[in-house]
Amino acid sequence: MTRPEVGKKDAGELLPGEPPTPSIVDVGAAHIEFWPRLIAPALAVLAALLWLFGLHPVAPAQMGSLGLITALSPALLVAYPVLVAAVVVELTSRPPRPRLLAALTALAVLLVYGLQPASEPTARLSVAWLHTGFAHYIADNGHALQGFDARFSWPGFFSLIAFITKASGVPDATLLLQWAPVVLAGLATLGMRALAVVILGNSRAAWLATWLFLLAQWTEQDYFSPQATTYVLMLAAVAVTARYLVNPGLAAPRRPGPRGRLPPANLPRERLAAHALVVLLALALAPSHQLTPFMLAGLLLVMVLTRSLWPGWLPWVVLISALVWFSLGAKDFWQGQLQMVVGDFGNVTSSVDQGVGGRFVGDAGRTAILLVRVGITGAVALLALAGWWIRRRHGFRSWALPLLAIAPFGMVTVQSYGGEVFVRCYLFALPFAAILGAFVLERPFDIRPGAGSATDSLGKVAASWAARVAPAFACAVLSVLGLATVVARGGNDAYTSFSRSDVAATQAAYGLATPGQTISGLTSDALPLGYAQIGVVEQSTIGNNCPDFSRITTCVLTAAPDYLIVTPSQDIYGQIYYGEPPGWSGRLVTDLDASGAYRIIFRQDDSQVLAKAVAAG
Amino acid sequence: VAQPPHGNQLLATIKGSAPVTDSASRRITATALIALTALTAALTAFDMQTTLRLFLTVAFVAVAPGWAAVDYLRISPASLTWITAVASGISLVILIAQVMVWTRWWHPAGALLTLCGLTLAALLHHLVRPNERPNIAVRLSARKDPR
Numbered sequence: 001m002t003r004p005e006v007g008k009k010d011a012g013e014l015l016p017g018e019p020p021t022p023s024i025v026d027v028g029a030a031h032i033e034f035w036p037r038l039i040a041p042a043l044a045v046l047a048a049l050l051w052l053f054g055l056h057p058v059a060p061a062q063m064g065s066l067g068l069i070t071a072l073s074p075a076l077l078v079a080y081p082v083l084v085a086a087v088v089v090e091l092t093s094r095p096p097r098p099r100l101l102a103a104l105t106a107l108a109v110l111l112v113y114g115l116q117p118a119s120e121p122t123a124r125l126s127v128a129w130l131h132t133g134f135a136h137y138i139a140d141n142g143h144a145l146q147g148f149d150a151r152f153s154w155p156g157f158f159s160l161i162a163f164i165t166k167a168s169g170v171p172d173a174t175l176l177l178q179w180a181p182v183v184l185a186g187l188a189t190l191g192m193r194a195l196a197v198v199i200l201g202n203s204r205a206a207w208l209a210t211w212l213f214l215l216a217q218w219t220e221q222d223y224f225s226p227q228a229t230t231y232v233l234m235l236a237a238v239a240v241t242a243r244y245l246v247n248p249g250l251a252a253p254r255r256p257g258p259r260g261r262l263p264p265a266n267l268p269r270e271r272l273a274a275h276a277l278v279v280l281l282a283l284a285l286a287p288s289h290q291l292t293p294f295m296l297a298g299l300l301l302v303m304v305l306t307r308s309l310w311p312g313w314l315p316w317v318v319l320i321s322a323l324v325w326f327s328l329g330a331k332d333f334w335q336g337q338l339q340m341v342v343g344d345f346g347n348v349t350s351s352v353d354q355g356v357g358g359r360f361v362g363d364a365g366r367t368a369i370l371l372v373r374v375g376i377t378g379a380v381a382l383l384a385l386a387g388w389w390i391r392r393r394h395g396f397r398s399w400a401l402p403l404l405a406i407a408p409f410g411m412v413t414v415q416s417y418g419g420e421v422f423v424r425c426y427l428f429a430l431p432f433a434a435i436l437g438a439f440v441l442e443r444p445f446d447i448r449p450g451a452g453s454a455t456d457s458l459g460k461v462a463a464s465w466a467a468r469v470a471p472a473f474a475c476a477v478l479s480v481l482g483l484a485t486v487v488a489r490g491g492n493d494a495y496t497s498f499s500r501s502d503v504a505a506t507q508a509a510y511g512l513a514t515p516g517q518t519i520s521g522l523t524s525d526a527l528p529l530g531y532a533q534i535g536v537v538e539q540s541t542i543g544n545n546c547p548d549f550s551r552i553t554t555c556v557l558t559a560a561p562d563y564l565i566v567t568p569s570q571d572i573y574g575q576i577y578y579g580e581p582p583g584w585s586g587r588l589v590t591d592l593d594a595s596g597a598y599r600i601i602f603r604q605d606d607s608q609v610l611a612k613a614v615a616a617g
Numbered sequence: 618v619a620q621p622p623h624g625n626q627l628l629a630t631i632k633g634s635a636p637v638t639d640s641a642s643r644r645i646t647a648t649a650l651i652a653l654t655a656l657t658a659a660l661t662a663f664d665m666q667t668t669l670r671l672f673l674t675v676a677f678v679a680v681a682p683g684w685a686a687v688d689y690l691r692i693s694p695a696s697l698t699w700i701t702a703v704a705s706g707i708s709l710v711i712l713i714a715q716v717m718v719w720t721r722w723w724h725p726a727g728a729l730l731t732l733c734g735l736t737l738a739a740l741l742h743h744l745v746r747p748n749e750r751p752n753i754a755v756r757l758s759a760r761k762d763p764r
Contacts, residue, residue: 142723159714160707164678167725168671169664175671187703194696202694229707236704239697273690277705284708287715 037093043086044104051079051111058119060497061568061606065365065576068116068490068497076115080486081479083108087211088475091204091445101207105189108214112482113185113222116490116497122528123177124497128224130530135161136172137534145535146332153333154325156288157226173224174531180224184232188222189214191235192431198243199250199401199435204445208474209431209438215481216380216434218373218488219427227424230285230292235431237281237296244274246308250400251435261310275311282318286325290333291417293322295408295428302407306400351412354419362577369491376484377426383437383477390439405432441474495526495573502567503528505607509563512601512611513537520561522552522585526569549578553591556598564598564610571606643688647743650681654740657681658733661726674729682706682732685739 054076062071087104090096116124123129134152137145139162144155152158161173192213196206222228242250247264264271285293297319303309326334360370388402408428412421506528509519515536521527523543530539542564546555556564566585574580592598592610602609657677660670683706684699692698713732717723 138718139725143718143721155718156711156715159718160678160711163710163714163717163725163728164674165671166723167661167729168674169666169726170668170671175668176675187700190696190703191700194694194700197694197696232700233704233708236700240692240701243692243697270690277690277701280708280712281704284711288711 037097040086040090040093040100040104043082043089044107047079047083047086047111048107050075050082054079055118057121058493058497059121059499060494060502060572061499063494063497063572065363065369065494065572066491067365067369067487068119068493069487072119072486072490077483077486079111080482081475083111084211084215084478084482085475087207088471088478091207091474092471096204096207105193105207105210105214106186108211108482109186109189110182112214112486112489114179114182115486116493117178117182120493120497121500122498122503123174123180123224124493125220125223126496126525126527126529128177128180129174129528131158131224131226132161132173132177133530133532133534134158135165136532138162139166139172141535148535150290150333151226153330154226154288154290156284156286157229160229160288172531177224180228181220181222184224184228185217185222187232188217188228188235191232191239192434194239195235195242195431196435196438198239200438203442205435205438205442208441209435211478212380212383212434212437212441212481213430215478215485216376217427217430218376218485219423220489221423221427226289227292230289231427233281233285233288234292234296234428237278237285238299238431240274240277240281241300241303241309241314244270245278245310245314246303247310248308248398250303250308250398250404251396252308252398252400253396261307261312263310271310275314278314279317282321285318286321287329290326290330291411291424293318293325295411297322298407298410299404299428302403303400306398306403308398308400345414347416348413351416351421354416354421356422358419363575363579366491366576369488372484372488372491376481376488379477379481379484380426380430380433380437383440384433385436387436387439390443391436401432401436405429405436441477443470445471445474495569495576498528498567498569499605499607501604501607502569504604505565505567505602505609506531508602509565509609510537512609513563517562519563519565520556520559521565521567522549522570522588523573526573527565527567529565549574549580549584552584552588553595556588556592557595560597560612562612564592565608566610567607568605644744646684647688647740650684651737651740651744653677654681654733654737658730658737661729661733664726677733677736678710679703679706681740682709682736685736685743688743689739 054073056073058068058071064070083104087101087108090100090104131151134145134149134155135158138155138158144152144158146152161176165171165173189210193206193210196209196213200206200209221231244266245264247262282293282296285296297315300309300315300318304312304315309315360367384402384405406429409425411417411425411428415421417424506519510532513519513533516538518538518540519529519533520540520542521529522541524541527541529541533539540559540561542552542555542559542561543549545559546552549555566589568585571580571583571585574584575582586606589600589608589610593600597613598610599613600608601611653673654677657670657673659665660667660673680702683702683704686709687698687702687705690701692701710732713728714725717725717728
């Protein structure tokens with residue numbers, strides 16, 4: 001039987017006007033093709049079973065400074081390479097089945113981003129709990145709290161959540177916290193898939209780009225937050241723009257001509273609809289996040305500068321809407337602290353110091369996790385660079401994609417973003433870097449056994465060998481990236497994940513505190529504080545005014561909060577960041593109790609609430 | 618490296634074609650979203666205190682209004698349709714909620730019911746509007762595509 005040749009576009013969704021996937025398997029060949037076609041689904045089922053078999057509850061106290069990886073079973077870890085093998089096998093088949101690939105991608109989202117929600121007892125990350133508190137305030141009061149927190153100056157996301165919870169008749173959004181990363185990362189993956197198909201066509205490269213994105217997204221910016229939601233909106237805006245408003249395409253082989261931008265090959269009403277969609281998304285982005293609308297404007301501007309984007313005014317509309325909100329809506333934020341906003345402008349050294357040097361603190365485990373993150377980032381950058389080089393060698397001269405991948409790093413010259421600037425740069429660059437990197441992973445799939453000159457037997461042997469080994473290369477790259485991302489994402493879980501007793505302790509403090517009183521934790525990063533009583537009870541952390549936790553007992557007595565919450569997660573935080581011995585927080589509780597200034601009023605497992613002697617009555 | 622099929626795409630969009638299967642899938646999706654919208658509206662209208670209501674409201678906000686609007690635009694490919702539907706639905710509700718916050722006219726349940734009503738009307742229209750038959754010339758042209 002002659003193996004039919006099938007175009008690359010059979011690997012994905014159809015764009016309008018494309019012929020449907022041709023039926024390449026005739027009746028006689030069907031039984032021959034049947035069993036090999038079961039390999040990918042079988043591997044996917046095996047991966048799911050391994051993951052479920054290896055999954056078990058993980059308490060924060062079980063983890064060391066390497067985080068979640070130390071508590072995971074080998075069977076669960078094996079699931080990731082098996083799933084990657086499933087997708088690579090499917091991509092090597094002719095033709096790949098889009099629905100199966102979509103199902104494999106959905107399974108990967110669940111396995112990668114659902115690992116922590118499935119294995120940890122409650123929602124992780126204190127900031128996610130705090131965001132619930134902001135939404136709770138708006139739901140109860142119908143307006144944002146002025147002068148409280150900079151994030152209230154961009155209340156769009158909190159208003160959305162307040163709208164949903166109030167309309168649903170629930171007190172707050174804590175029920176949504178735990179699985180939010182799966183939903184938000186899943187939507188981002190869908191956005192990436194749309195962008196990849198729009199830019200690359202229905203090719204294997206589009207699937208590989210999606211998987212690169214999915215398996216290299218270590219930044220954990222997909223928790224319950226404005227940035228996760230606005231990231232999805234931004235990806236949608238870029239994808240719509242790339243689909244309807246760009247000419248030539250972002251992956252087009254040639255640079256646009258010198259005679260100005262040409263309208264894309266579609267109908268005026270389609271372009272009008274695309275404009276309206278992008279403007280709608282920009283209007284929603286402006287009051288929702290301080291960075292994302294500016295990033296969208298920057299990416300669109302790059303498209304204008306590379307002469308790809310047809311409506312040259314579009315980035316300015318996005319930028320103006322963001323600036324108008326910043327000037328008027330976020331006045332509460334910048335009034336009196338304009339120096340903080342513009343102080344880092346042009347100060348790259350400060351951004352690098354805060355974004356790289358400032359983050360390399362803590363013990364050896366923490367450093368190892370940071371190195372894993374740097375490694376993933378470097379690997380993606382290398383793949384993108386290699387992809388760009390391969391395309392150059394094949395005559396693709398457009399600069400649009402490489403510049404879109406580089407442009408987000410321009411943010412380093414503007415803001416240090418509280419030391420998170422490189423995390424955000426990577427996040428915004430990743431979709432375009434993944435598309436470039438996919439060219440590297442895709443190339444081996446194009447090598448066919450027996451390729452090469454008929455007279456060149458050595459060439460045929462080499463091509464045959466490459467065709468067999470090459471998918472293994474893609475499999476290895478994706479597997480390593482996937483496992484590294486699992487390690488990196490769970491790297492802080494020893495203190496960013498919480499037990500039910502931690503939440504119960506916080507709830508007990510809320511139940512006891514009266515308006516105007518203070519509830520404190522030892523550090524803001526390791527306590528689910530702030531999900532209620534915003535603006536009613538003062539909620540603070542001792543660590544802000546107690547460098548290195550040295551003399552922590554004195555710091556607590558000086559700050560004198562009415563209620564102090566002490567949990568195992570905070571104990572681990574002190575061990576990792578400040579080299580405190582295990583159990584140091586227990587000694588703090590003993591000292592405070594012995595001083596007579598505080599007494600323990602709540603204890604569940606190792607989570608405790610102490611009340612100031614006066615507050616306790 | 619594969620490129621988007623600009624030639625066919627242009628012809629198809631000019632002729633206004635859409636695959637036959639789009640109509641069937643559109644009706645199935647519209648039916649499912651009508652059920653979601655009606656259930657969300659009913660639970661909200663009768664103020665039923667159940668956790669399910671929260672998840673239904675989230676699902677409604679994330680998918681239904683956006684899809685009801687975006688399906689008129691006949692966006693493709695499918696992944697772009699869905700991410701656009703989700704993003705535009707979320708954006709719409711962000712703007713509605715934000716306007717209510719600005720004006721201090723805070724009535725989320727009423728606004729949600731209004732949105733459910735408008736969405737339901739659009740979804741019912743999707744259910745009954747005629748099929749979009751593919752243009753034969755375009756299909757023939759697509760088959761001749763040498764790629």
